[in-house]
Amino acid sequence: MPSWDERFRDGDYPRNPDPSPVLRRYVDSFPDGRALDVATGTGRNAVFLAEAGYRVDGIDRSREGLQIARQNAIDRGVADRTEWIRADVPTYAFPESTYDVIAISFYRAVDRFPDIKAALAPGGALFVQHHLRSSEDLRSGPSGDRYRYGANELLRDCLDLTVLYYDERTETRADGRSGAVVRLVARNSTGQRQSYPRVDPFECETGD
Structure with a gap:
């Protein structure tokens, strides 16, 4: 299988894909400040968050992906609000209580999810979307189950936060491939009485 550097270089992955519709829908309810995009790739969500006014750190191990992300930020006029960090997520030292928004x-992030959550500032927002394990023969996402979430697994992993949105669904991409995907929005807060954002219904997408 080609490396991510090769996929980005050869154009197998979109160079400037749209941000996640769920992230776009909820961003106005997130606190202002500093954001982190984990495994940013070509910066689809990082550049969007910078356009929304955040100071954004985008982390990825792919040099080629980060070069594209950096150019995307320049093209969109937000280079001064972005920092591109070439690092391996499994060994990266996530700073505690630092980010007002974290997107994955x-x-x-096998074995590092607790550290990523610990990087949220009090009241900070977490957005996650990823592939699910499925009994169906689906064509998108990792080939094995180790790097997919099981049913309700991501939800259970975030019960120490306030879960604002959660769904699991099978979707068909524009290229005809199907994928089972989970999406979550949560806030780093606890307590039985809280405020909750008002958001309109939206459509979601399947990704790689």
Whole structure:
């Protein structure tokens, strides 16, 4: 299987894909400040968050992906609000209580998810979307189950936060491939009485 550098270089992955519709729908309810995009790739969510006014750190191990992300930020006029960090997520030292928003899109942070959650500032928002394990023969996402979430697994992993949105569904992409995907929005807060954002219904997408 080609490396991510090769996939980005050869154009197998979109160079400037749209941000996640769920993230776009909820961003106005998130606190202002600093954001982190884990496994940013070509910066689809990082650049969007910078356009929304955040100071954004985008982490990825792919040099080629980060070069594209950096150019995307320049093209969209937000280069001064983005920092691109070439690092391996499994060994990266996530700073505690630092980020007001953390996004993870189609990357399974095996063994590092508690550290990523600990990087949320009090009241900070977490957005995650990723592939699910499925009994169906689906064509998108990782080939094995180790890097997919099981049913309700992501929800259970976030019960120490306030879950604002959660869904699991099978979707068909524009290229005809189907995928089972989970999406979550949560806030780093606890307590039985809280405020909750008002958001309109939206459509979601399947990704790589």
